[in-house]
Amino acid sequence: METFGKRYHPPGTPPGTLTRHTTSDTTHIHLFEYDGENFSETHSPTQQQCQDAQQNTLVDWLDVTGVNDPIAIRELGETFGLHPLALEDILNSGQRPKIDFHEQHAFLILNLPHLIEDDIVLEQVSVFVGNGHLLSFCSGDGAAFEPVRQRLRQGFGRIRTRGVDYLLYALVDVVIDSAFPLLEDIGEQIEVLEDRVLENPDKAILNTLHQLKRDLLLLRRALWPQREVISRLIQHDAELVNATMRPYFNDCYDHAVQIIDLIETYREMLSGMLDIYLSSLSNHMNDIMRVLTVVGTIFIPLTFIVGVYGMNFDYMPELQWRSGYFIVWGIMILLAIGMLLAFKWRKWL
């Protein structure tokens, strides 16, 4: 994950300035219109088609993926009466999740986490909802919404028979729930690490621990505010969310809280494992030093003794003793045994 991960204009830029960012995905626009009986899907709708959709009684979903086309997005803003600062937020992805209540519609920003080649990537999902239409802007390719598009196309489940609030729920549900597979995966990595950290605390573990901590920290920054967003969406006393939809958004809220719970739990687990890792290293060092100390403490004095009788003094009485050599061996063996017993007694062996 990116550390900074936020786009911004140089300080002093006039508000509402819309800029193309070179790393953005290509903009694709789809218009879904439906009710219980009807369903249509239009690729790259014209401005006229958009205005017509606003007039009729069908539910409209303007599904924008990729945000590399500031001109198209400004045009949509004019057609649907969107605030220039909201459009700026859509293009400058990396925003904090939030909900703003404008006059005509609510404006939500959420983060959809997913894996691209083992790296966690955040896709910013910005949604305007109100007056029977919903506009969603994905900073990436919007592939996560494919199940919702399929449910709409195939008329599967309740989705076509309900209003724009059900569509909002379906999209928010996808965004929130996207964190579960990621977190399950992290949970499995943590369980694998737990076994290794106690038995074999090598350098690779340190690397993995660090990587996981960092990812969870950035995930927490990205996902923590979403609980507040959904809570404010539920509490907003307007016609935005129908009473029968409350249990659905409550369910999203539960999931948002569970995700925060999991992230915090994992973070504390990793903190604990780093402590265990450090202790394991110290244990290891103790083992190493104990071996050196045992070997050194036994052989250094013995080497001194044999050194003594390697001296070349003309007069060294012991050297002439018939059994001198064997007496020295005896003393050395007794010394070694004594030291071994001392180490045994200290539980160093």
Next chain:
Amino acid sequence: METFGKRYHPPGTPPGTLTRHTTSDTTHIHLFEYDGENFSETHSPTQQQCQDAQQNTLVDWLDVTGVNDPIAIRELGETFGLHPLALEDILNSGQRPKIDFHEQHAFLILNLPHLIEDDIVLEQVSVFVGNGHLLSFCSGDGAAFEPVRQRLRQGFGRIRTRGVDYLLYALVDVVIDSAFPLLEDIGEQIEVLEDRVLENPDKAILNTLHQLKRDLLLLRRALWPQREVISRLIQHDAELVNATMRPYFNDCYDHAVQIIDLIETYREMLSGMLDIYLSSLSNHMNDIMRVLTVVGTIFIPLTFIVGVYGMNFDYMPELQWRSGYFIVWGIMILLAIGMLLAFKWRKWL
């Protein structure tokens, strides 16, 4: 305990989808009906028996254990008018404790911790309560409720003469109090560890410390929200909890708070013990190094001296001295004594 421990559908699944999970216990359904005078217990009641129970004035307890039968549970949902998202929560066990107030009944999710072969396992207990009936769903075998079933069967205590709120209290009380034997056991393990960590900081302690920290972390995640659940149950100003039952639920609340207190206290104790463990290891290392340093510092210079007089130079005057050998011994003994005194003075011996 399981790290992730939550079941979920793939993101984008329509809400209210009910799936069988292969690891679930087999579903058993019992219907208890009673008042001050009457008592009946029906195994695997038919849909008709359930509907009759709803009509009559007896208190009904539909006691479901094991949740591996989505079809039976969907049927119960239809009979008693339960929300599909609530049923989804029952089957996808591993939910966070919560209370939802629906139109007809309150819906509670609680976690019942118990030991299976020294491993802490969480059984999810989901309860619908309202209108003179109570439905409980245990994700496991529901053995913890056996004392309540016995009190009902034997008409022991107040339980048969009171309403459905007393039954709710009896069940919630069992769920909350189940943590006490576990925590008492953990408390004893901590006391044992405390003695060992200061005297003999071995690797097994590290393992146990880590295991206990992990269990307490997961227990905290599972039990912390229960305080809030009971608090909201007490504060909910409806006919759900009779005024005379308030002190009973207050008692449950006290216990829920005491459990959180104990968990937090144990967690801080374990954190403290890990610090002590690390300090003990460092102490130990100091002991080891001190021995090596004392032995090395005394004998390495002595070995040098005997090495000097082991050299084979043709002209080394000391070697011819009559008492050269003894002078060298004298110097070496003085040197050794001097060093021992220096170590004594530094308190290394």
Next chain:
Amino acid sequence: METFGKRYHPPGTPPGTLTRHTTSDTTHIHLFEYDGENFSETHSPTQQQCQDAQQNTLVDWLDVTGVNDPIAIRELGETFGLHPLALEDILNSGQRPKIDFHEQHAFLILNLPHLIEDDIVLEQVSVFVGNGHLLSFCSGDGAAFEPVRQRLRQGFGRIRTRGVDYLLYALVDVVIDSAFPLLEDIGEQIEVLEDRVLENPDKAILNTLHQLKRDLLLLRRALWPQREVISRLIQHDAELVNATMRPYFNDCYDHAVQIIDLIETYREMLSGMLDIYLSSLSNHMNDIMRVLTVVGTIFIPLTFIVGVYGMNFDYMPELQWRSGYFIVWGIMILLAIGMLLAFKWRKWL
């Protein structure tokens, strides 16, 4: 202090079950009745005497010490109309401090800490107060209340001329203030440790540090909630606490807050000292290793050199040089001085 320290019934026990605990003190009951003019003290009052006391206009204090007699306590409960769950809390000592407002009286639980042979022990003090009578139950021998009993007997101070709320204040004040001598003692131990930890970080310090941390943690658990209890007692808008008594309970509140402040401050001091201890150990280890390294680094190369000239090759030209031996000594002395200078430069000496 005990780690778990709570008594509880097996999960599923009917509420209000009263059990004798073998470790409880023997139950003694005293009845004090007084007003400005009258004073009487009755040992082991009969049920009739208790009922009479309730009727007359004197202030009644039923002073129960030791809770090993469930039958006597159940009888008192019936005489004074006490809730069975409250009686259960009295016998199952180790409760969290709390205040419950029943119809007829307020029910308080507080913890009175005191020293028994250098070990901190918590005595649970449970108080019912209302309608001109006060019942107090001490889980221990209630010796801490002796000054209050003496003030009553000797008519000293204001106590006899005031109502039951002043008596409540006098008892609560004793319970709260009992922590001060303990904390003063801990403060002195900390000051002694502070001096030792920097100069002489031995193993005994670690033991004491750990013991103090543990005691403060358990004291915090026991005393922290008392602030809330007194705060709720003051805020409860009933005739329970007379307006002229407010400043007195405010004073208790100040003390409860000061105690929490002291505990938190001591805890942070001990945390800080453990860090200092670890750093001191590392410093120590550095000292030890530096000595070994200096000695080893000087003498190991010198020993190699003398080893070279101890070799027995037939042709080693230096050995025949007249001044070979002295040249070698010269080289070795220069080498040693060079190394000593290098160590000096690195500030290792």
Next chain:
Amino acid sequence: METFGKRYHPPGTPPGTLTRHTTSDTTHIHLFEYDGENFSETHSPTQQQCQDAQQNTLVDWLDVTGVNDPIAIRELGETFGLHPLALEDILNSGQRPKIDFHEQHAFLILNLPHLIEDDIVLEQVSVFVGNGHLLSFCSGDGAAFEPVRQRLRQGFGRIRTRGVDYLLYALVDVVIDSAFPLLEDIGEQIEVLEDRVLENPDKAILNTLHQLKRDLLLLRRALWPQREVISRLIQHDAELVNATMRPYFNDCYDHAVQIIDLIETYREMLSGMLDIYLSSLSNHMNDIMRVLTVVGTIFIPLTFIVGVYGMNFDYMPELQWRSGYFIVWGIMILLAIGMLLAFKWRKWL
């Protein structure tokens, strides 16, 4: 950044005392007056010009940079009716961000962070706003406001057609957004450190880590309260901020929160990296000690053996054996191989 960074008078100085601080920038005063049609800019306006500006219907911006001239600032205070304590805050820079609502105007203090030669410097921006005029005082040279001055001079964007609240927004927006380039830069430094800390934990990293932690701590102290300032500005129900300006100040609030989020995230990253650094050092030490132990444990016993046969005893039978020398070599080689295998088995090699 400066650690203390606050100017203050000696305790006991009368309130409202204005003192020249020798390190302040030179005071420059510019008066901008404009509406949709008109625009004028006056350097060093006279007191009369200031009073005229207050009377007319144009928007007035009195742009003061540098605060080393207490007399000029007291004069402005008299002309515009500013509170002497507010003037004291302007001259004693290093204040905490705050907003005060006086009778005639709101008084804001904000911190504008920027880089001067790689060192983060805080410029205090103090603003009075109300009644169609705005006075801003920069403790530094106010260069950060140049884009706003340019937009005014060139009539670019909406700024000239809007009221004093839009000007306030434009200035606040610059102050808040100034943190982004700084934080992006810190984020890049952190990413560079992350790679180095695992591979090559040298002393320079420790220095950089410490520097970054310190800067973030001081930045947090300086910027954290700005969220509250903007929040109170938005919530203040007066004519100060026009309804159409709410979304603009909400946007500032979003940025203030994002900045706090980034700072906290970076702080936790750096904390994590210090732990990793310590673990890396321990790993490193283990590597070093393992080499010494392997070499020592193999060669110390071998050196003892050769020492044995270097002794000069008259009677040492092995020395006369024809193949004694080769047998010793064989034993030593076997011993060395055995030890190497033991190390291999322990994974020390």
Next chain:
Amino acid sequence: METFGKRYHPPGTPPGTLTRHTTSDTTHIHLFEYDGENFSETHSPTQQQCQDAQQNTLVDWLDVTGVNDPIAIRELGETFGLHPLALEDILNSGQRPKIDFHEQHAFLILNLPHLIEDDIVLEQVSVFVGNGHLLSFCSGDGAAFEPVRQRLRQGFGRIRTRGVDYLLYALVDVVIDSAFPLLEDIGEQIEVLEDRVLENPDKAILNTLHQLKRDLLLLRRALWPQREVISRLIQHDAELVNATMRPYFNDCYDHAVQIIDLIETYREMLSGMLDIYLSSLSNHMNDIMRVLTVVGTIFIPLTFIVGVYGMNFDYMPELQWRSGYFIVWGIMILLAIGMLLAFKWRKWL
């Protein structure tokens, strides 16, 4: 600073007991009476003079320094109608800052920190204010109030023309602002330590770090609650603080918050520095061990080799080789160079 620092009576002492503490300063009482035109100062006023002062329309400041005279203080209490528990708080210095609102006056306790011979000492300042008179009690010599006394005597500034609330402000301002010179001094000590901790982590630093942490912890305990005291003073909707005085007390509040901010920042800086210190120590240890390992690893094998050719076997073919000695030298030099290269490659040199 004192660790416990609180005076208290033995538990069970009747409330309002006033005791002389042997370490208190001698009590001096001064009575200041003034308005715009008049000013008088009376040393040791009689009870009658105090009663007269209460009656007349002048502002009265009864300035008491030193609290070793319980009888004089009880007399003042009777003259001005002060609560006995408040008087107890004045004599038992070491109280937590607080504000109590009595019927006739407000009662404040604040802590005035100052340096006595490099040691931080807390002077308790207790103030009664109401009805045109103010009584202040300093537990020490009250020297900090001298500038206020001088402003009164010399009629300098606004102080003589304002009411008792301005006098309260002047005193509170002195108490709060007294922390700034102390904190500036601590900030400078921290900056000095920062440079030393990275370059030369010696034992004296550890001592200073510990001392500063401890002082800041105790300062925090003493000063933290003052923010709340001033906030409650401002919010109290009585005639106590005149509307025109609000900005003055707001200014005090700002300073109280800045002080807390500084203390917290310094505490985190010191925590960070202890981590850096530990890392520096580990770095240092690595340096030491690396030297020992390099020297040992090169010379221990070489010493073994020369030992081999120091053996006295009758048959050792190499010894007779003409160039044996030089070949051994060659091998040893190659070995040493090889090892040096290996160390270079591992970056140990």
